[in-house]
Amino acid sequence: MVKTHKMLNELLGTLVVFNQGVHNFHWNVRGPKFFVLHEKLDELYKANAEHIDSVAERVRKLGDTPESTLAGYLKISLIHEPPVLRDETEGVDFVVASLHRIAGFLREQIDQKIDPGTENLLTDLLAGTETAHWMWHSLQDLD
Template identity: 40%
Template sequence: MEVLTKTYSRLGFSGLDTAEMVTTMNKVLANYHVFYQKLRNYHWNVKGSDFFDLHEKFEELYTSAVTNIDEVAERIRVFGKTPMSTLAEYLQVSDIKETGTDLTPIEMAGQVLADIETLDGFLVEVAEAANEVGDMATMDLMNSMIRSLEKQHWMLTMWLNNSKN
C-alpha cells in the first residue's frame, strides 16, 4: 500500500497551495463589504407597504454578512496573509457596486438577489481551490456560506415573485 505524504509548512499548505484561495477570499471580502453597506442602506431607506418585511430581512442579512466577513478575514490570517481591509480597496476590487437610496422595495430585493449570485460565485471559486489542495476547513466554511446564501436567495425570490403578482 502506497502512503501519500505531503510537505508540511503552515497547516500543511504552502504559500502556492493557498495563493489562489487567498486572492479569491480577498475578492469575497471586498464584495461582502459593499454588499453589507448596501444592505444597511436598504434597511435604513426601505419604504412602503413592504417596510416591515424587508427592514427585518435586510437586518438579518447584514448581521450574517458581518459574521461571514470576519470568518473570511480570519481564514486569510490562518494562512499567514493579510486580508484586504480598506474601503478604497473594497470599492476598487468589488464586482458588487453601490446604489442610491431611492430604490423601490422590488428594486432593492432584485439588487440583493444579484449580489447574492455574485458572492456565491466567488465562494464557489474559493471552495473549488480549497478542494484542489485538500483544505477541508476552508471548503466547510465556504460551503456553509453558500448554503446560507442560497437559502436567502430562494426566500427573496419567492417574496419578489409574490410582490410582482
C-alpha cells in the same frame, strides 16, 4: 496559497460591499412592505457581518492580511455599490442579484483545488447564501 488569499480577499470585499448595500436598503426602504423588509434586512446584514468576520479570520489563519479599506473593498468587489435604495423592488433586486453572484463565486471556488479549511468555510457560506437567495428571490414580483 497566494491564489487562496486573493480569492478570500475578493470574497471579503464583495461581502463588505454587499453588507453596505443591505444597510443602505435597510435605512432607506419605503413602501407597504417596510416593516417586513426592515426586519429581514436587519437579519441579513447581521448574518453577513458574521460571514465577513469568518472570511477575514481565514485570511489571517493562512498567514496573510485581509483587505480592510473601503477603497480596497470597492476595487476588488464582484458587485458594485448601489445608489440609495428606497424602492422596494430595486432593493430586493439588488439583494437577489448580489446573493446570486456571491453564490456563483462560492461554487466556482469550491470546484477549485483549495485547502480543506477554506473549502469547509466556503461550503458553509454557500449553504447560507443559497437559502437567503431562495427566500429573497421569493419576494420578487415575478409577474
